[in-house]
Amino acid sequence: MNAIVTVVGNDKVGIIAKVSAFLAERNINIEDISQTVLSGNFVMMMMVDLSHSLKPLETVKNELSAMGESMNVSISVMHERVFSAMHRI
Template sequence: MKAIITVVGGDKVGIIAKVSAFLAAHSINIIDITQTILSGNFVMMMMTDFEKADLDLDSARKALCEDCQSLGVEINVLNEKVFSEMHRI
């Protein structure tokens, strides 16, 4: 299963490192990643693969949000199919 992870918040050192370390620790592969700074806000979107993950999507969402709470960013984890349907034009 593939999932889209979005991270939005104030720019600070370590956001990519912390999120990536969490994903690696749970065998969640990053397929594609993009990030930018918009008006001082850090915005990142990742396409991830949960095929070998040791967490299901809901558990990963909860744990990632808890693990990255100190960063002061908003994190969302959505099934790729749900994300695509939500953003279909």
């Protein structure tokens, strides 16, 4: 099962490292990643594989959201099918 992780907020050192470490600790593989900084705003999208995750999607979503709050960034997780349906033209 794949999901899309998005991270948005003010750029600061360690965002990618913290999110990547969180995912690795839960056996979630990053399959693709794109990130940029626009006028000091950090934006990252990741396609992750949760098929071997140690925790269910809902728990991962809640934990990442809480981690984002502690880092003053917004982190959201959405199942790939939901993301694709929302962005279909």
